Amino acid sequence: MSKRKISKKMIQIITQKRIRTLFSLAESKVKQKDITLANRYIIHARNLSMKNVSPIPHDLKHKYCKYCYSYLYPQLTCRIRINHGRIIKQCFHCKKITRIPLK
Ligand SMILES: [Zn+2]
Numbered sequence: 001m002s003k004r005k006i007s008k009k010m011i012q013i014i015t016q017k018r019i020r021t022l023f024s025l026a027e028s029k030v031k032q033k034d035i036t037l038a039n040r041y042i043i044h045a046r047n048l049s050m051k052n053v054s055p056i057p058h059d060l061k062h063k064y065c066k067y068c069y070s071y072l073y074p075q076l077t078c079r080i081r082i083n084h085g086r087i088i089k090q091c092f093h094c095k096k097i098t099r100i101p102l103k
Contacts, residue, residue: 011052011054012054015048015049015054016054016057018045018048019045019048019049019054019056019057019060020057022041022042022044022048023042023045023060023063025038025041026039026041026042026045026071027063027071027073030071030073030076030077031073031076033076035071035077038070038071039069039070039071041071042064042069042070042071043069062089062098062100065089065091065093065094065098066098067091067094067096068091068093068094068096070093070094072089072091077091077092077093078090078091078092079092082102085102086099086100086101086102087099087100087101087102
């Protein structure tokens with residue numbers, strides 16, 4: 001019996017779905033104050049996106065720290081301020097600042 005081939009587009013769709021479920025799991029874990037497990041989910045989602053060459057969706061891209069890959073949740077893992085038309089996020093884990101322009 002030959003192995004069934006899955007098209008590249010199908011792989012992309014499955015990967016996007018998995019990334020979204022991993023991010024929602026990470027959010028629920030952060031709310032339960034289990035930050036280390038949430039960070040593991042983010043690293044897993046990132047590895048999935050790199051392995052299958054499928055980008056992390058734009059709305060989820062700013063939900064994790066781009067320096068240490070920890071999940072950013074206001075007041076629990078990061079601080080959010082708005083200044084000069086930019087969103088400023090400070091990660092509590094690595095203390096680095098990310099600035100996102102407001103449109
Ligand atoms: Zn960080």
